[in-house]
Amino acid sequence: xxxxxxxxxxxxxxxxxxxxxxxxxxxxxxxxxxxxxxxxxxxxxxxxxxxxxxxxxxxxxxxxxxxxxxxxxxxxxxxxxxxxxxxxxxxxxxxxxxxxxxxxxxxxxxxxxxxxxxxxxxxxxxxxxxxxxxxxxxxxxxxxxxxxxxxxxxxxxxxxxxxxxxxxxxxxxxxxxxxxxxxxxxxxxxxxxxxxxxxxxxxxxxxxxxxxxxxxxxxxxxxxxxxxxxxxxxxxxxxxxxxxxxxxxxxxxxxxxxxxxxxxxxxxxxxxxxxxxxxxxxxxxxxxxxxxxxxxxxxxxxxxxxxxxxxxxxxxxxxxxxxxxxxxxxxxxxxxxxxxxxxxxxxxxxxxxxxxxxxxxxxxxxxxxxxxxxxxxxxxxxxxxxxxxxxxxxxxxxxxxxxxxxxxxxxxxxxxxxxxxxxxxxxxxxxxxxxxxxxxxxxxxxxxxxxxxxxxxxxxxxxxxxxxxxxxxxxxxxxxxxxxxxxxxxxxxxxxxxxxxxxxxxxxxxxxxxxxxxxxxxxxxxxxxxxxxxxxxxxxxxxxxxxxxxxxxxxxxxxxxxxxxxxxxxxxxxxxxxxxxxxxxxxxxxxxxxxxxxxxxxx
Numbered sequence: 028x029x030x031x032x033x034x035x036x037x038x039x040x041x042x043x044x045x046x047x048x049x050x051x052x053x054x055x056x057x058x059x060x061x062x063x064x065x066x067x068x069x070x071x072x073x074x075x076x077x078x079x080x081x082x083x084x085x086x087x088x089x090x091x092x093x094x095x096x097x098x099x100x101x102x103x104x105x106x107x108x109x110x111x112x113x114x115x116x117x118x119x120x121x122x123x124x125x126x127x128x129x130x131x132x133x134x135x136x137x138x139x140x141x142x143x144x145x146x147x148x149x150x151x152x153x154x155x156x157x158x159x160x161x162x163x164x165x166x167x168x169x170x171x172x173x174x175x176x177x178x179x180x181x182x183x184x185x186x187x188x189x190x191x192x193x194x195x196x197x198x199x200x201x202x203x204x205x206x207x208x209x210x211x212x213x214x215x216x217x218x219x220x221x222x223x224x225x226x227x228x229x230x231x232x233x234x235x236x237x238x239x240x241x242x243x244x245x246x247x248x249x250x251x252x253x254x255x256x257x258x259x260x261x262x263x264x265x266x267x268x269x270x271x272x273x274x275x276x277x278x279x280x281x282x283x284x285x286x287x288x289x290x291x292x293x294x295x296x297x298x299x300x301x302x303x304x305x306x307x308x309x310x311x312x313x314x315x316x317x318x319x320x321x322x323x324x325x326x327x328x329x330x331x332x333x334x335x336x337x338x339x340x341x342x343x344x345x346x347x348x349x350x351x352x353x354x355x356x357x358x359x360x361x362x363x364x365x366x367x368x369x370x371x372x373x374x375x376x377x378x379x380x381x382x383x384x385x386x387x388x389x390x391x392x393x394x395x396x397x398x399x400x401x402x403x404x405x406x407x408x409x410x411x412x413x414x415x416x417x418x419x420x421x422x423x424x425x426x427x428x429x430x431x432x433x434x435x436x437x438x439x440x441x442x443x444x445x446x447x448x449x450x451x452x453x454x455x456x457x458x459x460x461x462x463x464x465x466x467x468x469x470x471x472x473x474x475x476x477x478x479x480x481x482x483x484x485x486x487x488x489x490x491x492x493x494x495x496x497x498x499x500x501x502x503x504x505x506x507x508x509x510x511x512x513x514x515x516x517x518x519x520x521x522x523x524x525x526x527x528x529x530x531x532x533x534x535x536x537x538x539x540x541x542x543x544x545x546x547x548x549x550x551x552x553x554x555x556x557x558x559x560x561x562x563x564x565x566x567x568x569x570x571x572x573x574x575x576x577x578x579x580x581x582x583x584x585x586x587x588x589x590x591x592x593x594x595x596x597x598x599x600x601x602x603x604x605x606x607x608x609x610x611x612x613x614x615x616x617x618x619x620x621x622x623x624x625x626x627x628x629x630x
Contacts, residue, residue, distance in 0.1 A: 129155040131166070131180035136374070145173030149222070153180060220295040222378040227294040230371050234282050240360050241275040244268070247347030248340070248354060258339065266326045267358070269319040273312055274361055281306050300388025303372065307395040311552070313365040314403045318410050320362055327355055365403065368396045406554060409436050413556055416462075417568035423469060426481045432561040435462035436554075437545065440538035442531065447523040452505040457482060459524070461538055463545050464488055488546070489516055492539040495523075511535060 133151040137144075147153060147168050153175065157165035163174045249268055252259045284302040330336040340354050349357075372393040379386050413436060420431045439461045446455045446468065457468040458479060466485040472478035495510035503523060509532040513522040526532040549555070 129158075129182065131155050131164075131182050133180050135179045137175055137179050143173050145171060145175040147175070155182075219378050219380060223295040223375065226371070226375045226378055227289070227297050227299070230299065230375070231285060231289055231294075233367075233371075234278075234285060237360070237364055238275075238278055238282055240357060241271065241278060243347050243349045244357050244360075245272055245275050247349055248343050248357075251339075251343045251346070255339070258336070263326060263330075266319070267323045269316045269323060270312065271316060271358075271361060274316060277306075277309055277312055281309070298385040298388065300372075300375075300385045300390075300392045303368070303392035303396060304388060307392075307399065310365065310368075310396070310399045311402060313361060313399075314406045316361050317365070317403050318407050320358065323358055324355060327358070366400060369393060369400060372396055402552065409554070410556070410560065412437055413560060413564045414567060417564040420565075421568040422479070424478060424480045428484070430561070430565060431462060431465075431467065432556065432564060434464040436556050437463050439463060439542045439545065440535065442535070443527075444535070445525040445527075447505055447507065447510075447525060449503040449505050449521070449523065454525075461487075461542055463542055463549070485513060485522060487539075487542060490514065490520075490522075491516060492536065494536060511539075 131153045133147045133149050133153060136148050137146055145153070145166055145168060151168055153166040153168050155164055155166050156172070158177070160177075162177055164177050164180075166172070166175055249264065249272065252264055281302065284305065285299055288297055288299045288302055290297040331340070344351075344354075372389060376386075376389045376393055379389055413432060416431055416435070416438065420426060441458070441460045444457060444459050446457045447453070448455070455470075457470060460467045460469070465487055468482050468484070469479040470482050472480065490513045493512040493514060495507055495512050497508045497510070499506045500510075500523075503521070505523065507523065507525055509526040509529055511524045511526075511532065513524065515521070524535075526535060
């Protein structure tokens with residue numbers, strides 16, 4: 028059978044497998060856990076591409092053998108370990124080439140990254156088809172085939188036991204387990220408690236490793252960079268490293284909290300769910316880092332084009348005795364880590380009995396960390412919209428007053444309404460754009476309908492929206508149909524708007540309610556756009572519309588805008604589904620959908 032060429036994932040460092048799976052040897056992963064799922068456009072383009080290119084050269088030498096050689100072994104023991112591993116692989120491949128069927132048992136759940144990887148759960152039996160690569164083997168489970176990590180499995184002792192017998196035994200075990208009999212995996216521990224022990228140990232181990240990585244970045248790179256102000260400006264350092272020092276400070280406190288709740292003697296009795304609940308709001312600190320990460324990758328890619336920066340960063344790594352990963356690989360660690368927490372908590376909840384004292388806290392912590400990831404994605408979407416809103420403003424003729432970004436950061440809804448001016452009941456067709464905090468209305472050009480002229484704005488913070496009945500309004504002495512009334516809270520300013528259809532009116536009423544909810548949500552979460560981000564967005568917009576050129580938004584430009592997508596996080600995910608900020612699902616943004624309704628693009 029022809030086996031497709033292997034595409035090795037990132038590999039960086041080794042750590043011992045959790046207790047209860049000593050046969051697994053060493054589990055290999057990237058500093059913050061191996062990335063799984065898809066990658067958002069900005070992070071994939073700026074971050075993952077750099078990390079792959081820089082790690083590709085060292086990928087092979089950072090495998091299992093390299094990890095073992097980094098352990099404190101004398102040279103003779105190292106040579107013996109290498110020899111035994113190589114002989115083991117040779118024997119396995121000889122058995123396979125002779126036509127023998129080689130089976131391995133899964134020690135860990137393996138969630139697939141793509142269609143060439145083989146997914147399985149702990150306890151599954153895999154038929155090994157190819158073991159020529161020391162880290163990734165090709166195997167088969169029932170009708171599925173693909174690559175899987177060799178460190179996730181162990182070869183079965185009795186290879187002669189047929190698969191059919193194993194499957195029948197597995198069904199019997201599952202039936203017995205459902206009756207409460209329990210399968211014993213460790214010294215007196217039921218299966219579920221042993222698996223919970225493994226997950227707890229995994230969380231504690233990865234957390235300690237993560238702290239070390241953050242320490243290496245802060246002390247190995249940032250500290251040394253600040254000594255060379257002839258090479259780096261403070262602005263460059265802020266762009267490259269973001270708020271990673273704040274993250275390091277927070278993670279140390281979080282680890283102390285975990286250590287207090289961790290039961291070393293009986294890990295399955297640990298109650299760590301409350302730690303995530305106590306620090307749930309603190310995890311929002313990752314939002315700033317994740318939003319800045321693409322800029323960090325761009326800035327770093329410019330610097331490493333010069334050899335002096337390449338040599339400097341390598342010297343920092345060697346001085347700190349860090350693993351052989353380039354700086355951009357380390358900077359991706361926090362992005363991966365914040366997305367790994369929901370996965371770990373989902374696995375912990377899976378192996379926690381409902382009667383366990385930690386069950387409710389773990390369940391609440393899982394929902395809380397999903398909300399944190401969702402909030403980070405939403406903030407990222409809002410920041411991406413800043414540039415587009417600035418470009419939209421630059422396309423409007425005769426703009427007056429402050430920039431739209433001075434108060435707003437998101438387009439809620441847009442459409443055409445009739446503006447009625449009492450007492451003469453003068454009607455005017457206007458395009459309305461509802462942003463958070465304010466609404467802008469414009470007039471279409473009579474000949475070129477794709478050109479808009481600024482006509483005014485409404486301060487939504489000072490307005491209340493009233494639904495009007497069809498007929499004559501006694502107070503304003505005008506007849507309306509599908510009307511809405513925007514009235515100042517002080518009672519002075521009044522705007523009367525009419526939609527063409529009742530459905531459009533109801534949609535606008537919902538949009539006004541959504542605008543108030545978003546403003547309140549931003550106040551509660553503390554979301555805001557920095558002055559620097561606003562200034563940079565307007566500067567970029569001005570460059571895209573040089574003086575002397577028409578500001579009309581062309582059809583190709585609109586087609587480009589309508590193709591834009593923004594990452595969003597699903598509200599509910601299956602327990603085994605991987606979602607990561609580095610690769611979230613995509614959903615068409617309502618921002619450019621609303622903008623697309625602006626005009627039929629006809630002269």
